[in-house]
Amino acid sequence: MAGRVIAIDGPAASGKSTVARSVASAVGFLFVSSGHFYRALAWGTVVEGIPDEKLNDWVTESPLTVEDKENTISLLLDGKDATPHLSDPEVAAKVSQIATFPCMRDFVNSRLHALAEERDLVMEGRDIGSVVFPATPWKFYLDASPEERARRRARQGDEDPIAERDRLDSTRVTAPLVIPEGSIVIDTTHLSLEQVVDAVIARLGNIEPLNP
Numbered sequence: 001m002a003g004r005v006i007a008i009d010g011p012a013a014s015g016k017s018t019v020a021r022s023v024a025s026a027v028g029f030l031f032v033s034s035g036h037f038y039r040a041l042a043w044g045t046v047v048e049g050i051p052d053e054k055l056n057d058w059v060t061e062s063p064l065t066v067e068d069k070e071n072t073i074s075l076l077l078d079g080k081d082a083t084p085h086l087s088d089p090e091v092a093a094k095v096s097q098i099a100t101f102p103c104m105r106d107f108v109n110s111r112l113h114a115l116a117e118e119r120d121l122v123m124e125g126r127d128i129g130s131v132v133f134p135a136t137p138w139k140f141y142l143d144a145s146p147e148e149r150a151r152r153r154a155r156q157g158d159e160d161p162i163a164e165r166d167r168l169d170s171t172r173v174t175a176p177l178v179i180p181e182g183s184i185v186i187d188t189t190h191l192s193l194e195q196v197v198d199a200v201i202a203r204l205g206n207i208e209p210l211n212p
């Protein structure tokens with residue numbers, strides 16, 4: 001890995017993406033949601049009707065491409081921007097199931113590693129500090145009570161089976177959701193966004209902010 005990676009993991013609706021975006025903008029790193037990759041792939045399998053037994057072939061010739069423009073990552077499927085579809089109910093219902101397949105994880109991990117070759121990143125997900133970038137010295141695990149996480153997701157107005165996703169994410173064989181070794185655990189249940197962001201930034205130590 002050529003760039004630096006700040007890894008932020010945690011269960012669904014624990015605040016990872018909002019916190020990761022704010023930290024990224026504070027330190028001048030690129031924000032990357034690894035979940036968006038799984039969601040874009042899930043959208044592709046829904047749209048194209050790919051059965052589980054064809055996932056390996058499909059992802060090997062994957063129509064998913066990554067566009068890194070103006071400090072934002074866009075994921076294109078057959079050239080079409082997947083962004084408007086990432087929170088579709090069919091995608092939320094399918095994503096954790098397709099994320100159990102090693103072929104899907106290998107595909108996403110290769111794209112995440114390629115990004116880290118080029119850029120400093122704040123990357124959020126389920127296995128960033130444990131599997132994808134285990135050597136990074138900046139690892140955080142955000143958590144919140146299940147009730148608070150359900151409230152947060154409901155406030156966003158999305159139909160999202162977070163309890164079922166958490167169950168699949170924590171029990172799968174390949175790269176299950178765990179607290180990565182050496183990570184700083186932050187319980188965000190009673191904290192504001194600003195408090196969590198400040199707590200993360202305070203622990204970054206020797207990272208030079210590019211936009212102080």
Ligand code: CDP
Binds near residue numbers: 034126127165166
């Ligand atoms: O925003 P939220 O935490 O609810 O979900 P997300 O980060 O968009 O991730 C959606 C799903 O993708 C997760 O529930 C996992 O099944 C999968 N995922 C994964 O397996 N590994 C990652 N590094 C990131 C996401």
